[in-house]
Amino acid sequence: MVINANSTLPLVRKGMKKLSPSIEQFAKNAVVPSLKSWGIIFNSFLELDGDKMEIIKEEFTEHDRLWAIGPLLPIKATNNERGGPSSIPRDEISLTKLQMEAIASALEESRVRFIWGINGDSQNMVPLGFEDRLVGKGLVIKGWVPQQAILDHQAVGSYLTHCGWNSALEGLLGGALLLAWPMQVDHFDNTNLLVDELGVAIRACEGLTTVPDPNKLARV
Structure with a gap:
């Protein structure tokens, strides 16, 4: 299974964008071989990802065995399971103290x-008195x-x-x-899709260590 066509395409199209050594190695070892398999399943749907799937079919496969079967989301937790793992792994993104202060x-x-969900190390960074x-x-x-x-x-x-893929899907469906x-890896490609192509999102900030301007963020 490939997560989605939108973030897969930049990983396999030579010269489309410069990749970090680790991401380039991931693309070589995991993404490219998956496109050579008998068939490809995407956790997406045609209205969201159809044009990119068509490009992948034309440029990287020699068959029509591509299926969009999404959106597939994590199973909803029952009341008895509360306190279990989030749909976003806790260690995926941790905000810095300055970022937390800016959001607050x-x-x-x-x-x-608002509801502000805080995971990981950021839990201890809520400003005093907030x-x-x-x-x-x-x-x-x-x-x-x-x-x-x-x-x-x-x-x-x-x-x-x-704008991780699961996170974006949950927001769209809601x-x-x-x-x-966007902070890393596929976040930027997903953001371009959601903002520039689909018009269902607006840019609030960008970058893993960027501290947003609180005044501008408040007006978003």
């Missing part, structure tokens, strides 16, 4: 209602968050995401406007 400041300035000042306005959840259930709720209007903060 933006949320406070924006005066919007939660007390926003009692009744926002909710900070440290640890596992029922992300898909939250995004499916009609009260949710937007969703700040790094109908929320995606606030894109």
